[in-house]
Amino acid sequence: MTAAEPTLGLRERKRLATRRAILLASIEVVRDRGFEAATVDEISRVADVSPRTFFNYFASKDEAILGTGPMLPDEAGLQEFVDARGSLFADLFEVLKPGVEKSVGDHDLVLLRRTVMKSEPTVAARRMATLHKFEFDVIALVARRLAAETGQDVDAPAVRDRARFVGLVAVAAMRHAWLCWMDAGEPDAAELLERLRWSLSQLEQLGAASVAR
Amino acid sequence: MTAAEPTLGLRERKRLATRRAILLASIEVVRDRGFEAATVDEISRVADVSPRTFFNYFASKDEAILGTGPMLPDEAGLQEFVDARGSLFADLFEVLKPGVEKSVGDHDLVLLRRTVMKSEPTVAARRMATLHKFEFDVIALVARRLAAETGQDVDAPAVRDRARFVGLVAVAAMRHAWLCWMDAGEPDAAELLERLRWSLSQLEQLGAASVAR
DNA sequence: TGCAAACTTGCACAGCGTGCAACAATAGGG
DNA sequence: CCCTATTGTTGCACGCTGTGCAAGTTTGCA
Numbered sequence: 001m002t003a004a005e006p007t008l009g010l011r012e013r014k015r016l017a018t019r020r021a022i023l024l025a026s027i028e029v030v031r032d033r034g035f036e037a038a039t040v041d042e043i044s045r046v047a048d049v050s051p052r053t054f055f056n057y058f059a060s061k062d063e064a065i066l067g068t069g070p071m072l073p074d075e076a077g078l079q080e081f082v083d084a085r086g087s088l089f090a091d092l093f094e095v096l097k098p099g100v101e102k103s104v105g106d107h108d109l110v111l112l113r114r115t116v117m118k119s120e121p122t123v124a125a126r127r128m129a130t131l132h133k134f135e136f137d138v139i140a141l142v143a144r145r146l147a148a149e150t151g152q153d154v155d156a157p158a159v160r161d162r163a164r165f166v167g168l169v170a171v172a173a174m175r176h177a178w179l180c181w182m183d184a185g186e187p188d189a190a191e192l193l194e195r196l197r198w199s200l201s202q203l204e205q206l207g208a209a210s211v212a213r
Numbered sequence: 214m215t216a217a218e219p220t221l222g223l224r225e226r227k228r229l230a231t232r233r234a235i236l237l238a239s240i241e242v243v244r245d246r247g248f249e250a251a252t253v254d255e256i257s258r259v260a261d262v263s264p265r266t267f268f269n270y271f272a273s274k275d276e277a278i279l280g281t282g283p284m285l286p287d288e289a290g291l292q293e294f295v296d297a298r299g300s301l302f303a304d305l306f307e308v309l310k311p312g313v314e315k316s317v318g319d320h321d322l323v324l325l326r327r328t329v330m331k332s333e334p335t336v337a338a339r340r341m342a343t344l345h346k347f348e349f350d351v352i353a354l355v356a357r358r359l360a361a362e363t364g365q366d367v368d369a370p371a372v373r374d375r376a377r378f379v380g381l382v383a384v385a386a387m388r389h390a391w392l393c394w395m396d397a398g399e400p401d402a403a404e405l406l407e408r409l410r411w412s413l414s415q416l417e418q419l420g421a422a423s424v425a426r
Numbered sequence: 427t428g429c430a431a432a433c434t435t436g437c438a439c440a441g442c443g444t445g446c447a448a449c450a451a452t453a454g455g456g
Numbered sequence: 457c458c459c460t461a462t463t464g465t466t467g468c469a470c471g472c473t474g475t476g477c478a479a480g481t482t483t484g485c486a
Contacts, residue, residue: 011462011463018464051466052468053466061441128344164393169416172381204420207416223484252473262435265435265437268473274474
């Protein structure tokens with residue numbers, strides 16, 4: 001589809017296959033044995049690689065089980081957001097969209113992760129740490145936008161403060177969308193995006209709103 | 214001052230002293246050696262206890278270095294919030310207040326933690342995981358309030374959804390206040406509380422607001 | 427004084443994660 | 457087809473985290 005890889009070399013294909021095998025094995029073992037009892041030895045055995053190879057692909061057991069956090073687009077996409085002048089949160093939706101879509105790309109992985117998250121609360125807790133870098137990036141991005149809007153410096157205290165607030169709150173809305181999506185058991189990315197758009201839009205109506213209908 | 218402990222027994226006092234010695238030693242070692250290089254053996258040596266005793270007080274190295282997350286008040290305080298009918302976020306401030314005050318009670322600890330947080334980004338990231346349980350509790354509490362307000366069940370989908378949103382956003386505001394407070398280098402709890410009140414109140418004005426003055 | 431409960435410590439052990447060096451497989455040109 | 461450089465895999469040794477257990481020590485209390 002995306003004609004970027006004419007024919008991935010054998011080496012590349014094997015690497016991707018091994019990586020995916022370890023990812024799937026990790027979550028399967030956690031599902032079957034529980035998070036605490038899941039060992040790298042067992043995961044490696046299931047994935048059919050040596051324990052040493054496991055650590056060639058993932059820096060830690062957590063990384064394989066939890067996955068990495070979502071990502072922001074490249075500089076071009078970021079600049080587009082900085083220059084946009086729509087509603088702040090509506091524009092944020094557009095810039096968050098590709099990263100969210102990508103993070104739920106592997107269908108099997110998403111389904112496995114979901115069952116694990118529900119039964120293993122410690123996994124959900126640890127996953128939070130992966131959001132920290134993402135939050136940091138979002139805050140920096142919002143600061144760029146606010147600085148551009150107001151002509152102030154990105155390091156101006158007022159900009160920093162406001163960007164932090166907007167960034168943190170936006171990521172909170174993103175997590176809200178994600179949690180509700182997981183809860184509802186919807187498998188597709190489309191529903192997640194719709195929920196994300198809705199959650200972000202809700203931020204602008206926090207003052208007026210009460211409980212939903 | 215707080216006349217709750219007439220005279221703490223010798224045993225109790227020793228326990229508290231040991232606990233605090235380990236806490237301080239942990240952060241000092243991290244400050245001096247860095248987070249990665251800080252070992253339990255070294256921390257125990259500085260705190261003058263055996264490594265085994267370290268784990269009698271803290272379940273993990275992280276717990277000693279990161280501290281536990283903030284806490285909600287007891288059932289009486291919770292019920293007060295559930296029954297209150299002021300602005301939701303203003304009432305939330307009141308119920309969050311005691312936990313926040315307590316979490317920054319030990320002055321030396323707060324100052325040490327601050328310097329460590331600034332120089333060791335991995336510490337800040339790991340600290341996020343400690344917020345997960347707190348967030349969960351806040352969401353459950355907000356659900357109780359919304360259910361009481363509307364006469365619906367706490368498990369009604371609309372209540373769950375809205376409580377999740379309000380809870381996540383409120384914790385985001387709390388983190389905003391905390392981060393700005395750390396940044397500003399203000400040592401007292403009073404400033405933190407003022408910032409918390411302000412951040413929570415900002416939530417209600419997200420739609421209208423732009424960058425600060 | 428003497429007993430019970432609680433605390434500390436050493437020891438053995440399983441698991442995580444890394445550096446290193448040997449070995450295997452692939453890429454790519456002659 | 458072969459040779460070589462590059463890249464990936466594996467075993468091994470090692471240090472660190474965290475736990476169960478049992479022996480020894482300190483405190484609480486009658």
